[in-house]
Amino acid sequence: MPIMHRSHRQHRGKHAAAPQPLLPLSMVEAGQTVELVSIGECRRLRKRLADLGLNVGLNVRVVQNSFAGPLILAVREDARLAIGRGMAQRILVRLPLSTNGHEE
Amino acid sequence: MTTPQIVALAGNPNVGKSTLFNALTGARQHVGNWPGKTVEKVEGLITIGDRQYKVVDLPGTYSLNAYSSEEIIARDFIINEHPAAVVTVVDAANLERTLYLAVQIMELGVPAVLALNMADMAQRRGIRVNTALLAERLGGLPIVETIGSRGAGLNALRQAIYTQTNGTGRTLPQPVDYGQPLEAEIAALQAQIAADPILSRQFRPRWLATKLLENDEDLHARLEGAGYHPLIEAAHAAMERIAAQTGEDAETLITDRRYQMIAKWLRGAVQRPRSGVETRSDRADRVVTHPIWGVPIFLLLMWVIFQFTANVSAPLVDWIDATINGPFTRWAEALLNALSLAETWFGALVINGVIAGVGGVLVFIPVLFFLYLAVAVLEDSGYMARSAFVMDRVMRAIGLHGKSFLPLVVGFGCNVPAIYATRTLEDEDDRKLTAFITTFISCGARLPVYVVFGAAFFGAKAGNLIFGLYLLGIAIALLTGLALKRTVYRHKPPQPFVLELPPYRLPTPRNVWRQVWQRTAQFLRNATTIILAASIVIWFMLALPVRGEGRFNDVRTEDSLFGAVSRTIAPAFEPAGFASWETAGSLITGFVAKEAVISTMSQIYVQTADDAEVAGAEESQPAPRFADEAQELLRSLGEALVLTAQETVNIVPRTVNLLPGVHLGLADWLNRGEEAEETTALQDALIAAFTRTTGSAERGKLAAVAFNVFVLLYVPCMATVAAMRHEFGGRWVLYQSSYALLVAWLAATIVYQGGLLLGIG
Ligand SMILES: Nc1nc2c(ncn2[C@@H]2O[C@H](COP(=O)(O)OP(=O)(O)O)[C@@H](O)[C@H]2O)c(=O)[nH]1
Ligand SMILES: [Mg+2]
Numbered sequence: 001m002p003i004m005h006r007s008h009r010q011h012r013g014k015h016a017a018a019p020q021p022l023l024p025l026s027m028v029e030a031g032q033t034v035e036l037v038s039i040g041e042c043r044r045l046r047k048r049l050a051d052l053g054l055n056v057g058l059n060v061r062v063v064q065n066s067f068a069g070p071l072i073l074a075v076r077e078d079a080r081l082a083i084g085r086g087m088a089q090r091i092l093v094r095l096p097l098s099t100n101g102h103e104e
Numbered sequence: 105m106t107t108p109q110i111v112a113l114a115g116n117p118n119v120g121k122s123t124l125f126n127a128l129t130g131a132r133q134h135v136g137n138w139p140g141k142t143v144e145k146v147e148g149l150i151t152i153g154d155r156q157y158k159v160v161d162l163p164g165t166y167s168l169n170a171y172s173s174e175e176i177i178a179r180d181f182i183i184n185e186h187p188a189a190v191v192t193v194v195d196a197a198n199l200e201r202t203l204y205l206a207v208q209i210m211e212l213g214v215p216a217v218l219a220l221n222m223a224d225m226a227q228r229r230g231i232r233v234n235t236a237l238l239a240e241r242l243g244g245l246p247i248v249e250t251i252g253s254r255g256a257g258l259n260a261l262r263q264a265i266y267t268q269t270n271g272t273g274r275t276l277p278q279p280v281d282y283g284q285p286l287e288a289e290i291a292a293l294q295a296q297i298a299a300d301p302i303l304s305r306q307f308r309p310r311w312l313a314t315k316l317l318e319n320d321e322d323l324h325a326r327l328e329g330a331g332y333h334p335l336i337e338a339a340h341a342a343m344e345r346i347a348a349q350t351g352e353d354a355e356t357l358i359t360d361r362r363y364q365m366i367a368k369w370l371r372g373a374v375q376r377p378r379s380g381v382e383t384r385s386d387r388a389d390r391v392v393t394h395p396i397w398g399v400p401i402f403l404l405l406m407w408v409i410f411q412f413t414a415n416v417s418a419p420l421v422d423w424i425d426a427t428i429n430g431p432f433t434r435w436a437e438a439l440l441n442a443l444s445l446a447e448t449w450f451g452a453l454v455i456n457g458v459i460a461g462v463g464g465v466l467v468f469i470p471v472l473f474f475l476y477l478a479v480a481v482l483e484d485s486g487y488m489a490r491s492a493f494v495m496d497r498v499m500r501a502i503g504l505h506g507k508s509f510l511p512l513v514v515g516f517g518c519n520v521p522a523i524y525a526t527r528t529l530e531d532e533d534d535r536k537l538t539a540f541i542t543t544f545i546s547c548g549a550r551l552p553v554y555v556v557f558g559a560a561f562f563g564a565k566a567g568n569l570i571f572g573l574y575l576l577g578i579a580i581a582l583l584t585g586l587a588l589k590r591t592v593y594r595h596k597p598p599q600p601f602v603l604e605l606p607p608y609r610l611p612t613p614r615n616v617w618r619q620v621w622q623r624t625a626q627f628l629r630n631a632t633t634i635i636l637a638a639s640i641v642i643w644f645m646l647a648l649p650v651r652g653e654g655r656f657n658d659v660r661t662e663d664s665l666f667g668a669v670s671r672t673i674a675p676a677f678e679p680a681g682f683a684s685w686e687t688a689g690s691l692i693t694g695f696v697a698k699e700a701v702i703s704t705m706s707q708i709y710v711q712t713a714d715d716a717e718v719a720g721a722e723e724s725q726p727a728p729r730f731a732d733e734a735q736e737l738l739r740s741l742g743e744a745l746v747l748t749a750q751e752t753v754n755i756v757p758r759t760v761n762l763l764p765g766v767h768l769g770l771a772d773w774l775n776r777g778e779e780a781e782e783t784t785a786l787q788d789a790l791i792a793a794f795t796r797t798t799g800s801a802e803r804g805k806l807a808a809v810a811f812n813v814f815v816l817l818y819v820p821c822m823a824t825v826a827a828m829r830h831e832f833g834g835r836w837v838l839y840q841s842s843y844a845l846l847v848a849w850l851a852a853t854i855v856y857q858g859g860l861l862l863g864i865g
Contacts, residue, residue, distance in 0.1 A: 043319070043353065044171075045600050050359040051167035052602055053201035057360070063386055066395040069497050070601060076200040077376070078229070080385070082393075082493045084601030 020095050025062075026071065026088035033061045034093035045087070053079055059096065108149060108156035109269050110185055114178055114209060115193035116202050117164030118486075118606040120221040122146070123252035124193060125161040126618055128261070135622045144527070146622070152262045155269070160187070168208045168315075170322035173532050182212060183307065188269040189215045191261070196226035196233055196249065199374060203366045210279045213308040215268040216245060219261055223249040225607075231376040238373040243277040253612050278310065280365045285349050286357060289342040290314055296335055303332070317343060317354045385607040389490070393605075398494035404759070405487070406513045411755045412474040414517035414548055419747030420470035423740055428463030431733045449657035453643055461639025464697060465632050468520055468823060472624050475514060475521035479528060480619040484611035488528055489603055496601055502582050503589035505529055508538040512581065515545035519820050522547075523827040524623065536832055537588055540840055543820040544581040544847075546574050549698040553815050556702055560787035561794075561808045569809065573816050580817060580847060631826040638696055638822045645669065661708055666692070680814065680852035681807030684797045691814070697821050702786070709789035746773060806864050810856040817848035 028034050036058050039046050049055065053076045063080060064072040070082045083091075115121045126133075129148025146161040162181060163174035170176045182190055192209050194202035199220070210216055220226075220233060239247045246264040250257035282290060293313035298304045303312065315323050316339035328336050346354040391397055436459055440446040445454075482488045492506035499506045507529045515522035522542040526535045554573055558566025645666040647656055652663035661667050662685070670689035677683045686708045694701040750771050757768035794804035794811075819825070819841045829837045 043355070044321075047169060047319075047355060047359070048171060048600065049602060050356075050363075051169060051171075051204070052604065053204065054602075055359055055363065056356070063382075064389065064393065068395050070493055070603075072389065072393065072493075072605060076198070078198045078383070078607075079201050080389075080605040080607075082489075082601070082603045082605055084496070087600050087602070 022092045022094055024089045025091040025093045026085055028062045030062050030065050033059055035059050035096055037094050038092045040090040052081055108158040109188035111157045111159045111265055112162050112187040112190045114162045114190055116166055119193045119195045119202060120252040121193045122161055123615055127252055127255045127258055129159055135626050152266045167205055172530060189217055189265055191217045191219055193219045193221050195222050196220040197222055197229055197231055199370060200366055207279055207362050210276055211311050217264045217268055218245055218247045220249045221252050224251045234373045241369045245276055280362055282361050285346055318358050319355045388608055392490050393493050402491055402494045408755055409478040410513050410517055412478055413471055413514055413521055416748055416751040417470040417474045419744040421467045423744035424466050431737055433459055452657050457640040457643030461636040465635045471518050472521050472627055476620040476623045480616040481611050484615055486606045486608045489605050492603060503586050505534040511538050511542050512545055515542040517548055519543055519547045519824040520827045523831055533593055541581040541584045543844055544577045546577040546816055550816060552699050553701050554812055557808050557812050560790045561805045573812055577816050634826040635822055642696060680810045681798050681856040682811045695819055695822055701815060706786045802864055806856055806859040810852040813855050814848045814852040817851055819844050
């Protein structure tokens with residue numbers, strides 16, 4: 001199975017130099033797979049999302065994003081999470097180097 | 105046999121805990137609420153071999169962090185009740201995420217069993233799990249594959265529970281190595297905790313140390329409150345050191361590490377096809393959660409549920425009502441006669457107080473049955489989560505949760521199921537807020553009042569009054585919601601909207617049936633007492649003479665305690681224009697059931713029913729034979745069932761008729777036609793009475809409107825009060841009812857005084 005974790009410590013120092021620009025999750029089109037780079041400042045929220053399987057360093061696929069209302073994400077294989085647009089605007093992501101939607 | 109050992113079922117929402125629980129325990133279940141919480145608690149007894157177990161279905165949680173009341177319940181139960189074993193149920197098709205909770209439960213150090221449920225789903229998706237390898241990697245944790253919905257794997261599960269609880273089970277090693285610098289800090293805190301006899305008895309020291317580093321707010325607060333300030337200090341210092349050394353929060357590191365361990369265990373133990381494909385549920389969601397189509401689909405479903413609770417349940421409600429008031433009352437009378445009690449006050453109490461009260465409870469069975477049926481199907485199919493998704497934007501704009509919509513819609517049929525429908529909301533405050541405002545939604549029982557008054561005072565324009573009242577109810581509900589959000593619930597941080605969307609599934613009839621039955625029975629157990637008590641109190645008030653010639657149980661309403669109380673409170677309605685004892689009295693009985701407002705008024709004003717009732721049993725027609733009556737009972741039940749089916753079918757034309765310009769006829773299999781109500785005598789009496797109290801016809805009309813406004817808003821009926829007390833406790837009901845009374849009085853007064861100011865009358 002694909003290994004979706006990397007220690008995200010490495011991202012912290014790196015994303016300034018990374019070739020891929022960061023963008024808010026809310027801007028990602030349906031069907032694309034992106035890597036979570038940062039999840040806002042609120043610790044409670046970060047922990048809550050991690051409980052649900054969504055933590056920094058993870059690759060998620062955007063299943064639905066209608067540019068209004070909540071988004072649907074595919075998280076850790078088969079789980080589907082709906083998250084509010086407001087929150088998605090504060091989550092920064094990066095398109096992976098290979099943009100075919102898969103990380104191997 | 106010794107006292108049963110406790111086995112807890114834990115797991116994420118929707119992994120099949122309750123299904124497994126039902127399969128394990130069968131019918132030997134008990135449903136209640138967790139102490140002081142509005143969360144359902146279900147327990148059941150099972151026997152495995154020579155041992156007895158009490159199995160507890162814990163609320164669904166994603167972790168042992170304490171965010172919601174569900175999570176605190178689940179965690180406290182495992183920590184405080186020391187279950188002999190915890191069965192963690194995970195989704196075999198979704199292991200990477202569902203194991204997260206399992207890891208945390210293993211860290212607690214309780215004897216554990218892992219149930220890989222949904223094994224069929226996993227297989228269908230081509231996911232293969234090497235349970236032996238996984239078990240070995242998890243230090244010998246017993247792992248059982250199950251299919252809850254088919255009852256597969258139960259024997260192995262029972263066996264695993266048995267071995268884990270008979271003392272031969274293995275103590276599991278610590279599952280996660282957090283690495284440095286975390287392990288060093290954990291060890292230091294752990295030593296400090298182990299040195300404290302009380303703490304080390306209550307918690308596994310390593311678990312508590314990890315939790316403190318994880319910045320668990322609930323545990324921090326509790327230990328601080330119990331005087332463990334130095335320990336909390338030490339934990340904070342450790343967190344700071346970790347952050348300084350690694351540039352990361354300790355809690356983030358801990359979470360990441362757990363997921364890393366899970367990934368490591370699963371590597372090679374789980375084979376699955378490449379992911380990233382669109383599932384069937386994803387395709388369905390493209391329509392169901394579509395930003396445009398989602399809303400009409402949702403509204404349509406809500407409409408159908410409303411039809412079920414309001415129209416489809418009606419024939420059975422009528423049947424129960426007629427049975428209680430007809431044959432059942434006659435049998436009771438015959439029995440009382442045989443005991444020579446029929447003429448005594450006791451006989452009257454039984455007939456008019458107790459039996460009427462029991463009838464008042466039983467009529468809710470069909471209504472709640474259909475509500476719970478709809479809710480169970482929506483929940484089990486996976487749609488309920490989508491409804492929150494679809495309605496989130498709209499409802500949030502008015503300060504409510506997406507799932508608040510269902511209770512409000514159901515409230516138009518009846519407020520009692522609406523209160524119970526708030527159970528679909530996870531957050532306790534959301535539930536309370538929604539329940540608080542549902543009573544302003546005009547239920548079906550208030551409609552007859554508007555209809556009679558509308559016809560009497562407005563004739564052909566009665567529809568305007570009725571429509572206006574419904575709108576007013578909605579407006580007050582929404583305004584109250586907004587006001588509460590700004591005041592009582594102001595300090596609550598806005599709940600982030602994150603929600604798991606489970607895959608769509610076909611609901612299993614067994615599961616649905618069980619939920620429906622359990623919840624309906626629970627209502628009966630909890631509401632009967634309060635409703636019965638209220639009926640008896642009202643009966644005593646009507647029977648007790650306080651003036652005039654009357655004797656106990658033989659007194660004119662006017663001269664009874666009831667009349668006296670009505671006279672006493674009547675002046676309070678002076679500003680609203682309806683300060684007569686008759687109207688006040690009808691409001692008192694209206695508390696028993698809102699439709700009683702009309703029956704009381706016709707009793708007092710028209711006094712036709714009165715004389716017939718006092719006449720007693722002998723003067724009425726000869727009592728029908730028992731056998732005939734029993735046969736008639738069955739016949740009418742059959743008829744009611746036919747009508748239930750008919751109304752189910754009628755949902756289709758009723759729904760199509762919502763389109764403008766379309767008018768399909770409704771099925772009428774028994775050729776009943778529309779029932780016409782005889783109200784003219786009452787209508788004339790009402791006009792006369794309201795004109796008399798206010799002094800002019802125009803003002804009487806204004807007072808009638810004010811009265812209807814009051815009926816719409818004041819304290820909901822006692823069945824609703826019973827439901828609210830059951831769900832939220834007595835104090836909360838007191839607040840709600842006081843608020844409702846105040847709002848009703850203010851609104852009625854504003855209508856009347858405002859009308860006068862505008863020169864009406
Ligand atoms: N295919 C399949 N469905 C299941 C299985 N176990 C439960 N379900 C279904 O999953 C849904 C959620 O189950 P439920 O017991 O309510 O989950 P809970 O939230 O964990 O209590 C229901 O529709 C069940 O019928 C299983 O092993 N296989
Ligand atoms: Mg359940």
